[in-house]
Amino acid sequence: MPVRDQAQGRAQDRAQDQAEDRTKERWIAHIEAARADLARSSTAARVAGMLRxxxxxxxLRPGERLSEQQLHQLTNVSRNTLREAFRMLVEERLLVHExxxxxxxxxxxxxxxxxxxxxxRILECEGVRAAPTAPPEALARLExxxxxxxxxxxxxxxxxVGAADIRFHEAVGGLVGSPRVNEMLYRTLTELRLSFHEMVSAREFHEPYLRRNRLLTELILGGDVRAAERELRAYLDDAEAQLLEAYRAAGPARKG
Structure with missing residues (x-):
């Protein structure tokens, strides 16, 4: 490999490392900011919700280690409470204990x-079909x-943008008006959010779906339920295929 190419590669690696360090600093800062609130309500459910x-x-990115000692110091939450929160999130397939x-x-x-x-497909398509009877406030959450x-x-x-996309799809499922559907979809989308990090470029992944979210919203608000469901199914097919292609491109290192 030419020396110039090697130098460019090292520079790109350093930039990537610096970006990952900044991301880690951001989630730590968010936890520190929530410390006072946690002190008033130091329950495992609240800690788990914060991490979600x-x-x-x-x-929080795949492979990120959650230090019990660090979180204990940051939050003043007991170690037993942290362990219970971790256990909850392991059961939800968001964390893994090694x-x-x-x-x-x-x-x-x-x-x-x-x-x-x-x-x-089950939950969100049902949301689209329920749109004609959804209350105005549920429809407003789409917009x-x-x-x-x-x-x-x-x-x-x-x-x-990725976080807003998750909120948009929560709103689509929310048109059903069922707390149980809301909970199932929230957990599904939270787990799926971790797969977004497989994409090389967040912009290239999310940007086309911004336009499709706008189109889907217009179809739903316009009352064209059949067209909205067709668009949603095509949208989900395309997004799934795109993510699976990213896994294939990454090779066996991302199989587990």
């Missing part, structure tokens, strides 16, 4: 992606989520 939100926001190594954010597998999209993603894209905040 960090995953949705793209701040013997003698600790707790890590889980790598979602290609098989997981296929199953997650299977669940999404709010799309607008949030568009604003984040204008400012080049692509991780936030």
């Amino acid at each position: 939100e960090q995953i949705i926001d793209g701040l 013997f003698n190594r600790g707790v890590f954010v889980r790598h979602v597998t290609p098989e997981d992606v296929v199953d997650l999209y299977r669940v999404r 709010a989520a799309v607008s949030r993603g568009e604003r984040a894209a204008e400012q080049g905040r692509w991780s936030e």
